[in-house]
Amino acid sequence: MSSNHSVHREPAVRIVKRDTVTMGKKIFVRAAAILLALVVDAFFIFFVTGLNPLSVYRVMFDGTFMTPIRFSWALRDLATLLCIGIALAPAFRMRFWNVGAEGQVLVGGLVTALVMVRCGQSLPTPLLFLVMFVTSIAAGAVWGMIPSFFKAFWNTNETLFTLMMNYVATSIVACMTNIMRGQASSLGKLNMSNQAGWFPQFGITFLPDILNQRYTINILSVILLMFGMFLYMKYSKQGYEIAVVGESENTARYAGINVRKVTIRTMLISGAICGFAGFLIVAGRDQTISTASAGGQGFTAIIVAWLAKFNTFYMALISFLLVFLSRGASEIASAYSLNDFAASIIEGIILFFILGSEFFINYRMIFRGSGKEVQA
Amino acid sequence: MDYAVRLRHVTKTFGKVVANHDVSMDIRKGEILALLGENGSGKTTLMNMIAGIYYPDAGEILVNGKTAEIRSPKDAYDLGIGMIHQHFKLIDVFTAVENIALGLEKNEKFDLKAIEARVKEICEKYHFELDFQQKVYEMSVSQKQTLEIVKVLYRGADILILDEPTAVLTPQETERLFNVIRNMKADNKSVIIITHKLHEVLSISDRVAILRKGEYVDEIDTAEATEASLTEMMVGRKVELNIGRSEPVNPVRRLSVRNLTVYNLEDVKVLNDVSFDAYGGEILGIAGISGNGQKELLEAVAGLQPAAAGSSIEFFERGSENVAMELVGKSPRKIRNAGVHLAFVPEDRLGMGLVGSMGMTGNMLLKTYGKGHSLFTDVKAPRVMAERVKDELEVVTPSLSTPVSRLSGGNVQKVLVGREISEAPTVLMTAYAVRGLDINTSYTIYNLLDEEKRNGVAVIYVGEDLDVLIDLCDRILVLCGGRVNGIVDARSTTKEEVGMLMTNLRKEGTAREQ
Numbered sequence: 040m041s042s043n044h045s046v047h048r049e050p051a052v053r054i055v056k057r058d059t060v061t062m063g064k065k066i067f068v069r070a071a072a073i074l075l076a077l078v079v080d081a082f083f084i085f086f087v088t089g090l091n092p093l094s095v096y097r098v099m100f101d102g103t104f105m106t107p108i109r110f111s112w113a114l115r116d117l118a119t120l121l122c123i124g125i126a127l128a129p130a131f132r133m134r135f136w137n138v139g140a141e142g143q144v145l146v147g148g149l150v151t152a153l154v155m156v157r158c159g160q161s162l163p164t165p166l167l168f169l170v171m172f173v174t175s176i177a178a179g180a181v182w183g184m185i186p187s188f189f190k191a192f193w194n195t196n197e198t199l200f201t202l203m204m205n206y207v208a209t210s211i212v213a214c215m216t217n218i219m220r221g222q223a224s225s226l227g228k229l230n231m232s233n234q235a236g237w238f239p240q241f242g243i244t245f246l247p248d249i250l251n252q253r254y255t256i257n258i259l260s261v262i263l264l265m266f267g268m269f270l271y272m273k274y275s276k277q278g279y280e281i282a283v284v285g286e287s288e289n290t291a292r293y294a295g296i297n298v299r300k301v302t303i304r305t306m307l308i309s310g311a312i313c314g315f316a317g318f319l320i321v322a323g324r325d326q327t328i329s330t331a332s333a334g335g336q337g338f339t340a341i342i343v344a345w346l347a348k349f350n351t352f353y354m355a356l357i358s359f360l361l362v363f364l365s366r367g368a369s370e371i372a373s374a375y376s377l378n379d380f381a382a383s384i385i386e387g388i389i390l391f392f393i394l395g396s397e398f399f400i401n402y403r404m405i406f407r408g409s410g411k412e413v414q415a
Numbered sequence: 416m417d418y419a420v421r422l423r424h425v426t427k428t429f430g431k432v433v434a435n436h437d438v439s440m441d442i443r444k445g446e447i448l449a450l451l452g453e454n455g456s457g458k459t460t461l462m463n464m465i466a467g468i469y470y471p472d473a474g475e476i477l478v479n480g481k482t483a484e485i486r487s488p489k490d491a492y493d494l495g496i497g498m499i500h501q502h503f504k505l506i507d508v509f510t511a512v513e514n515i516a517l518g519l520e521k522n523e524k525f526d527l528k529a530i531e532a533r534v535k536e537i538c539e540k541y542h543f544e545l546d547f548q549q550k551v552y553e554m555s556v557s558q559k560q561t562l563e564i565v566k567v568l569y570r571g572a573d574i575l576i577l578d579e580p581t582a583v584l585t586p587q588e589t590e591r592l593f594n595v596i597r598n599m600k601a602d603n604k605s606v607i608i609i610t611h612k613l614h615e616v617l618s619i620s621d622r623v624a625i626l627r628k629g630e631y632v633d634e635i636d637t638a639e640a641t642e643a644s645l646t647e648m649m650v651g652r653k654v655e656l657n658i659g660r661s662e663p664v665n666p667v668r669r670l671s672v673r674n675l676t677v678y679n680l681e682d683v684k685v686l687n688d689v690s691f692d693a694y695g696g697e698i699l700g701i702a703g704i705s706g707n708g709q710k711e712l713l714e715a716v717a718g719l720q721p722a723a724a725g726s727s728i729e730f731f732e733r734g735s736e737n738v739a740m741e742l743v744g745k746s747p748r749k750i751r752n753a754g755v756h757l758a759f760v761p762e763d764r765l766g767m768g769l770v771g772s773m774g775m776t777g778n779m780l781l782k783t784y785g786k787g788h789s790l791f792t793d794v795k796a797p798r799v800m801a802e803r804v805k806d807e808l809e810v811v812t813p814s815l816s817t818p819v820s821r822l823s824g825g826n827v828q829k830v831l832v833g834r835e836i837s838e839a840p841t842v843l844m845t846a847y848a849v850r851g852l853d854i855n856t857s858y859t860i861y862n863l864l865d866e867e868k869r870n871g872v873a874v875i876y877v878g879e880d881l882d883v884l885i886d887l888c889d890r891i892l893v894l895c896g897g898r899v900n901g902i903v904d905a906r907s908t909t910k911e912e913v914g915m916l917m918t919n920l921r922k923e924g925t926a927r928e929q
Contacts, residue, residue, distance in 0.1 A: 053470055055429075056429075056430075057430065059430065059431075270791075274791045274792060274794070275790055275791050275792065276784050276785060276789075276790065276791065276792050277790075279777075279780060279784050279792050280784075282770070282772075282773070282777075283770050283781065286770045286771060286772055286773070287767075287770065287771070289761075289767045290767055290768060290769060290770055290781070292719065292747075293717075293719065293747070293757070293759065293767045293768055294747075294748075294768075294781045294782050295718075295746060295747035295748030295751060295782070295785075
């Protein structure tokens with residue numbers, strides 16, 4: 040027995056898991072995190088760029104809210120991000136780490152684009168939309184199903200598999216765009232002459248300007264999905280099966296759940312919704328396809344799904360925050376001709392604090408001697 | 416008096432739950448102290464504080480007479496304290512010696528030969544049987560436990576804490592462990608052992624300390640204690656430790672298993688030509704050393720294990736006793752819906768029947784959610800059922816939506832068994848229903864099973880404790896090497912007879928069903 044160890048003092052800080060956290064405290068911790076982030080950001084802005092933090096925040100706010108058109112862009116981006124987040128939720132609840140949303144979105148978009156080009160002249164508009172819709176979700180579903188099939192039957196690693204499928208999808212899209220553009224230097228908007236397969240941009244006349252959206256179809260369909268997925272996960276039999284399989288395959292097996300079937304079915308759904316997001320991007324936003332169509336949102340959506348703990352309504356809030364931050368960052372960059380990285384740092388600090396606040400929501404710290412609990 | 420460890424007014428809370436309140440107790444040098452208490456009475460938490468896993472909220476710990484701040488398991492090791500947890504902390508792909516080498520100090524030389532020599536010394540001193548070059552994944556539970564103990568001794572522990580070391584051991588392995596513990600005591604080491612098995616407490620310990628609801632109740636010299644007195648101290652009131660075995664009334668054949676053969680994934684025959692009948696209104700016990708086909712037998716009946724060609728499991732529904740329903744080839748859900756329920760309690764208690772992150776309500780749904788044609792789950796029925804199970808079995812839970820993984824072991828098992836019996840099964844199969852449960856809760860479960868039997872249910876009980884099998888069951892089927900090695904009448908058999916059948920396979924042909 041060594042004597043040098045009997046002189047230990049009580050540890051300086053101990054970390055203890057919280058038992059229950061009230062809603063009020065959660066909101067307080069998160070609000071405090073954002074406030075703190077803004078303060079840290081203010082120091083950064085003032086000392087590094089020499090600008091007035093308050094006016095920078097003002098510009099950041101303008102990025103989303105200055106004009107109705109900006110707001111409608113923000114909502115459009117929110118819809119896309121949220122749609123992919125919703126797609127990931129059931130897969131993640133099943134502990135199937137689908138990091139292949141990017142690819143699933145791309146194949147959905149590619150198929151939409153192909154249908155627009157091939158059938159844009161021949162099919163009547165409603166039928167054209169129907170064909171685009173069905174083929175895009177089918178393509179996404181197949182892309183999502185392939186890794187789950189291998190996982191179900193040969194227990195392959197889904198993270199690697201879905202990730203690699205992204206690169207395959209990107210390559211296919213690169214190849215197809217090259218074929219489609221022919222001699223032109225770039226693909227450009229599809230069906231420019233007759234706008235076949237473009238979502239009509241309309242607003243609802245009696246609403247005030249700020250709510251009058253150009254991307255009503257994108258937004259409405261994602262709102263429907265948000266409610267639908269919430270109900271599906273929480274109250275449907277299939278949603279229950281997903282939760283059980285995610286928790287323990289042994290328990291699922293004992294309960295008579297066909298684990299293979301659930302795995303594949305869930306990824307069909309996850310992939311299908313990703314494919315639908317591709318459809319929204321191509322028909323409702325870009326009217327064209329490129330390897331950058333998904334734009335990394337398939338990965339950002341992972342953060343959305345996780346932070347919201349798979350609750351689709353929280354997902355909407357978090358998507359909004361992310362869109363607001365990224366629009367604000369690019370606005371700052373252009374307004375002050377700052378370099379992009381500076382704006383990204385401001386965005387990054389806010390994200391860092393929000394993610395960090397999760398720690399204080401789940402744990403509390405006890406400092407030496409105080410005997411007192413410190414409430415984050 | 417020379418004390419190894421003294422606890423002074425130790426308190427530990429988790430959120431609002433008080434795990435230990437103002438506990439003061441002593442562990443003397445060279446004694447074996449049994450720590451006793453119901454499930455959830457805070458035994459493990461208390462020991463974890465001595466072992467450096469938790470840090471007390473209040474109070475102090477003295478080791479060898481000096482105040483000690485034990486902030487981590489490493490601090491505990493340095494003070495000569497080692498704990499063997501219920502879940503082993505070993506690296507599967509390492510050999511025994513490599514695992515022991517893991518805990519070396521940074522400045523020590525990594526010399527496996529020298530370590531092996533020292534380990535050999537320890538093993539000879541205390542009579543451990545250990546193969547130094549065996550990889551952990553090839554070891555049995557008992558071998559892993561031996562390795563854990565040797566590891567702790569190698570690091571110079573003088574105070575050993577064993578948390579339910581016998582829960583997963585066979586009686587023979589337990590005896591071997593106790594011999595080693597006695598050797599350690601002779602070497603003036605202090606041993607604290609947590610166990611629910613009172614006869615073990617009486618046979619191994621010098622003194623017994625008792626916790627109830629997180630508080631230190633009392634201590635008693637083992638020589639003055641009896642099973643009844645210990646139980647009373649533990650529960651806080653007099654408890655009848657009787658299994659009210661009722662006479663089978665009007666037994667009706669419910670299950671007829673013929674020539675059941677099962678191969679496992681490695682294509683090894685784990686069940687060999689098993690035949691027996693189970694009757695409504697009786698409890699059929701299944702005895703055997705663990706791993707002799709008990710699990711496979713129940714799983715095959717429940718449709719979770721494919722039976723080989725030629726096997727037959729016939730089931731006779733209530734009301735249609737003359738129509739046999741062949742269960743082989745049916746899906747687990749079909750079999751359950753027909754009325755054959757299985758409640759299997761695995762080593763980790765949760766993994767095979769409950770969803771840890773869900774509350775009682777969600778878990779009630781597990782086997783019935785598929786009923787009906789609606790796309791959505793029934794919200795009301797499981798809540799009613801959870802309420803009923805909670806009331807009838809006195810499940811202690813803050814609310815029906817509290818994740819069951821946060822309940823204590825006994826309550827978890829009540830939820831599991833409660834769900835299976837609440838729907839009036841025709842055949843109820845339970846395996847290890849009292850695994851890790853304190854004695855009081857165990858008897859609650861035994862009496863529940865007897866009640867089911869009186870309701871005409873055919874109960875099949877797989878258990879480890881021979882005394883209980885003999886007291887609870889009507890007939891006992893003994894499995895040995897995947898074969899039926901005899902079916903005996905529980906009322907007239909002896910422990911010795913069952914023990915013989917468990918270990919010595921009778922000659923081919925004589926092992927037929929009676």
